[in-house]
Amino acid sequence: MTTTKGSVTGVNGNMVTVRVDGTVSMNEVAYIVLGDKRLKAEVIRVRGDLVQTQVFEITKGIQVGTPAEFSGEMLAVELGPGLLGKIYDGLQNPLPEVALKTGYFLEPGVYLDALPRDTKWQWSPSVKPGDQVERADTLGTVPEGAFTHRVMVPFNLFDSYTVKSVKPAGSYSVKDEMAVLEDSKGVSHAVSMMFEWPVKRAVDCYAERLKPTEPMVTKNRIIDTFFPVAKGGTYCIPGPFGAGKTVLQQVTSRNADVDIVIIAACGERAGEVVETLKEFPELLDPRTGKSLMERTIIVCNTSSMPVAAREASVYTAVTMAEYYRQMGLDVLLLADSTSRWAQAMREMSGRLEEIPGEEAFPAYLESVIASFYERAGIVSLKSGEKGSVTIGGTVSPAGGNFEEPVTQATLKVVGAFHGLSRERSDARKYPAIHPLESWSKYKGIMDLPWVEWAHWYLERGSEVGQMMKVVGEEGTSLDDFLVYLKGEYLDAVYLQQNSFDPIDASVSPERQKAMFAKVVRVLGSSFDFKDKEAARSWFNRLRQMFLDMNSLEWGSDAFKAADKDLVSFAADRSIGLDTKAARILESLE
Amino acid sequence: MKKVYSRIESITGNVIAVKALDVAYGELAEVQTRFGMSLAEVIRLDEGLVSLQVFAGGRGISTGDEVRFLGNPMRVSFSDALKGRIFTGAGEPRDKGPALSENLIPIGGPSVNPVNRIIPREMIRTGIPMIDLFNTLVKSQKLPIFSVSGEPYNQLLARIAMQAEVDLIVLGGMGLKYDDYLFFKDTLEEGGALQNTVMFVHTAADPVVECLMVPDISLAVAERFALKGLNVLVLLTDMTNFADSLKEISITQEQVPSNRGYPGDLYSQLASRYEKAVDFADSGSITVLAVTTMPGDDVTHPVPDNTGYITEGQFYLKGGRIEPFGSLSRLKQQVNGKTRADHRAIMDGMIKLFAAYRDTLEKKSMGFQMSAWDQKLLKYGELFEKEMMDLSVNIPLEKALDKGWEILASCFEPQETGLQSKLTEQFWPKG
Ligand SMILES: Nc1ncnc2c1ncn2[C@@H]1O[C@H](COP(=O)(O)OP(=O)(O)OP(=O)(O)O)[C@@H](O)[C@H]1O
Numbered sequence A: 001m002t003t004t005k006g007s008v009t010g011v012n013g014n015m016v017t018v019r020v021d022g023t024v025s026m027n028e029v030a031y032i033v034l035g036d037k038r039l040k041a042e043v044i045r046v047r048g049d050l051v052q053t054q055v056f057e058i059t060k061g062i063q064v065g066t067p068a069e070f071s072g073e074m075l076a077v078e079l080g081p082g083l084l085g086k087i088y089d090g091l092q093n094p095l096p097e098v099a100l101k102t103g104y105f106l107e108p109g110v111y112l113d114a115l116p117r118d119t120k121w122q123w124s125p126s127v128k129p130g131d132q133v134e135r136a137d138t139l140g141t142v143p144e145g146a147f148t149h150r151v152m153v154p155f156n157l158f159d160s161y162t163v164k165s166v167k168p169a170g171s172y173s174v175k176d177e178m179a180v181l182e183d184s185k186g187v188s189h190a191v192s193m194m195f196e197w198p199v200k201r202a203v204d205c206y207a208e209r210l211k212p213t214e215p216m217v218t219k220n221r222i223i224d225t226f227f228p229v230a231k232g233g234t235y236c237i238p239g240p241f242g243a244g245k246t247v248l249q250q251v252t253s254r255n256a257d258v259d260i261v262i263i264a265a266c267g268e269r270a271g272e273v274v275e276t277l278k279e280f281p282e283l284l285d286p287r288t289g290k291s292l293m294e295r296t297i298i299v300c301n302t303s304s305m306p307v308a309a310r311e312a313s314v315y316t317a318v319t320m321a322e323y324y325r326q327m328g329l330d331v332l333l334l335a336d337s338t339s340r341w342a343q344a345m346r347e348m349s350g351r352l353e354e355i356p357g358e359e360a361f362p363a364y365l366e367s368v369i370a371s372f373y374e375r376a377g378i379v380s381l382k383s384g385e386k387g388s389v390t391i392g393g394t395v396s397p398a399g400g401n402f403e404e405p406v407t408q409a410t411l412k413v414v415g416a417f418h419g420l421s422r423e424r425s426d427a428r429k430y431p432a433i434h435p436l437e438s439w440s441k442y443k444g445i446m447d448l449p450w451v452e453w454a455h456w457y458l459e460r461g462s463e464v465g466q467m468m469k470v471v472g473e474e475g476t477s478l479d480d481f482l483v484y485l486k487g488e489y490l491d492a493v494y495l496q497q498n499s500f501d502p503i504d505a506s507v508s509p510e511r512q513k514a515m516f517a518k519v520v521r522v523l524g525s526s527f528d529f530k531d532k533e534a535a536r537s538w539f540n541r542l543r544q545m546f547l548d549m550n551s552l553e554w555g556s557d558a559f560k561a562a563d564k565d566l567v568s569f570a571a572d573r574s575i576g577l578d579t580k581a582a583r584i585l586e587s588l589e
Numbered sequence B: 001m002k003k004v005y006s007r008i009e010s011i012t013g014n015v016i017a018v019k020a021l022d023v024a025y026g027e028l029a030e031v032q033t034r035f036g037m038s039l040a041e042v043i044r045l046d047e048g049l050v051s052l053q054v055f056a057g058g059r060g061i062s063t064g065d066e067v068r069f070l071g072n073p074m075r076v077s078f079s080d081a082l083k084g085r086i087f088t089g090a091g092e093p094r095d096k097g098p099a100l101s102e103n104l105i106p107i108g109g110p111s112v113n114p115v116n117r118i119i120p121r122e123m124i125r126t127g128i129p130m131i132d133l134f135n136t137l138v139k140s141q142k143l144p145i146f147s148v149s150g151e152p153y154n155q156l157l158a159r160i161a162m163q164a165e166v167d168l169i170v171l172g173g174m175g176l177k178y179d180d181y182l183f184f185k186d187t188l189e190e191g192g193a194l195q196n197t198v199m200f201v202h203t204a205a206d207p208v209v210e211c212l213m214v215p216d217i218s219l220a221v222a223e224r225f226a227l228k229g230l231n232v233l234v235l236l237t238d239m240t241n242f243a244d245s246l247k248e249i250s251i252t253q254e255q256v257p258s259n260r261g262y263p264g265d266l267y268s269q270l271a272s273r274y275e276k277a278v279d280f281a282d283s284g285s286i287t288v289l290a291v292t293t294m295p296g297d298d299v300t301h302p303v304p305d306n307t308g309y310i311t312e313g314q315f316y317l318k319g320g321r322i323e324p325f326g327s328l329s330r331l332k333q334q335v336n337g338k339t340r341a342d343h344r345a346i347m348d349g350m351i352k353l354f355a356a357y358r359d360t361l362e363k364k365s366m367g368f369q370m371s372a373w374d375q376k377l378l379k380y381g382e383l384f385e386k387e388m389m390d391l392s393v394n395i396p397l398e399k400a401l402d403k404g405w406e407i408l409a410s411c412f413e414p415q416e417t418g419l420q421s422k423l424t425e426q427f428w429p430k431g
């Protein structure tokens, strides 16, 4: 706490103006003292001795003259062992603990410790007295679930330090003093297992930022094969309501091949978070064999929770992601929906009476979105290890129209675009990622030329489909019709994937390659059907066989039998293979 | 006793400003005008200047009118005495009953802690096949009826309310036509449900600010009853009028609009109401069924658009029927796996065939030739529309499933339906 105090002079929604008697800093945390409640707020504008704050709570009851206090600290989160498996609100309040205290409802002004103070952690020191250390160097480790959690020199200690003392191996809690460090001026600093870091500042303790090249496998065929995401990369999922953004993120949060997943439920339905909350503890993480919850952190500021905390929630989430990246881990941050975050900014900008941009979004919308996604990245640490933060955000464009400010600003900065279409979701073609509009700048699990070759069938097939709507099947040549059927086939058996089928929901890269090869063989084959009807019914049959196989366990006897049937069924009809397809198959099989 | 202020500094639309101290944000005041007393709510504090939104509107207010602050925010009386009663959006009696003042509770309270929620698990039966069979309504769901004006949405709402097995109905009317208000009242009365209904009704003739209060006041009451163990169904009609009131007020307040004149916080405003739908683990529940009329039948209009992003699906009412396409209950899969073994298969199978029927219709209208298969589809589609989609059909889910098999059997061979042979063997009507 600084000694600066103030008193309220105005209230407009969740924006409260305070006249202050001392120094304040931008983005500093203030408290509006309403009776026995202290309502948390953030300074968002300073004009002389008048300070405008956004209050993270309902502002009813505040009066002109209500006292305010200033903390001198920026809005920050606690970092240390114990974050994994937690469910926080946008300000890192642990919601289950809040529930124990306030019951069914979220009462304003209740702020609890983010990290449990009484949990004991099994500490092993990594340094000894006399060692030289800097910020983010490991002082010791504690096991946290399946991970070795590094207790690091707090990121806000910017000098070089000599270790004066360090606690021996044993069991300690987060507030215990673990080491004493002496800076270059001879001042001692006691450090514990936890420290705070301001959420709106990117953690920058790595040696170097690298180019994202390694695929982040989602086990989703259309993503991994056609529109891949790289570890440390960024991607967005815009789509109209009900197109499947949330379901797609939910399956990704389960199946993604990363160490840690942070889910930021930002301004969406509370009910959707509940599904994750109740199901994750029951599901196993195939990488560690432990419950999925142990690799997950949920930051949940749903649509009816205070709007200003929604704005903070994505920063709270990304700061925790960066923290675990410093331990050499791969972290995936999924934010649903970034439009709600942008809207929170818009509401505040309106109250500040800033000159509005398009659709009343603030003029700085683009730069704020860009700097948020910039916090993703794959980095090399001083130890030479790599760690990554990948960010995937959904976008909820007004009217489902992508020509709107948030979608456009996001598309400028992300590395992959998974655009969901109403047309595909209406036709129940899930995931409804539009194969002709989406793109990715990353390299996936398959070589680009193979994917492009297959993609041609989607493009050409769709053209023929459009044409057929006008001239009818009668007016379409058999050759064109075959291309159309092949495109539809690729779409049905490979692009579409049943998220609710236990096997089909998650497909390993190995299986994707094998299945892709089977599809390529059909796409590249020539056939001699006597007419369109014969071609259509043959493809229907083939499609059904493939779909049945998709829900069989990889490598099981049933799978092998189905595979054999499929191969011979297709071979019976084929009268030749295109040379490009043959070359692709050579490298794939 | 609170001080009385008798100098109004400004009047803009429905908002007046007075110079006053010791006033809290959200506090209520009484404004004495020549037309009588109106409540007003504090919506802005700026140094000594207090802005209030006057429930009865700004028309006829004089700068010399008296403003008396009450020292409390908007509240509503909560007790069993509410049952069977009808109030205005400001909570005043609209029937001939007495005003209630005991046990006042605040409205627009905090939201439920997400960790206290449970996964929805119980179906609400409505007797309407397009709902029960194809888009099952679930306890604690929030679901709007999207419709153009002129469609029988209030009839549909009333019918669901009458058939749903709930303990209490709370009806929030916004901009309701007087006839529609009487229709609800009469229907509930005839059905013997009025005693288990509380109505907060703002009619098209009432002041616009009162319209804004209706969802909060209805939901606050519903929430208390739910906490006492009741399963409450909240009907909100028409939320587009609510949104239009928000628009009107924000424009007179000179706020920068975001989209077609609607304020930038429309999403948050709507969400904070719809999210009141809840199933309390060891108590009652709130299910919210709303009407959202779509100007120009345009789903991308800001009101239906923002609503769609908030609710758990929508029923799309068109041509007097619930359209299978465009309608969706996002919670149906939580319950339709445990009703009857053929429920999901019939749901998917019949809709796929109906989609094929619509394609055939299109082909037919373009003059393409109709194959034997097309003829079958045409027969099927007509039966489906008559026996399933027509809103006069009123049968329980099990009967609707049986009816589904009958329709299929009268049009197709089992293997033409795309249904698993395991099911057709069991359910295909014999003879
Ligand atoms: N992969 C899928 N498989 C089957 N059904 C799906 C799939 N994805 C979405 N759905 C269906 O669509 C509904 C809506 O999906 P979802 O909640 O993900 O939409 P959304 O894009 O997040 O919508 P909103 O913007 O309103 O949040 C789901 O409840 C489900 O019925």
Ligand SMILES: [Mg+2]
Pocket: A245, A246, A247, A268, A336
């Ligand atoms: Mg969603």
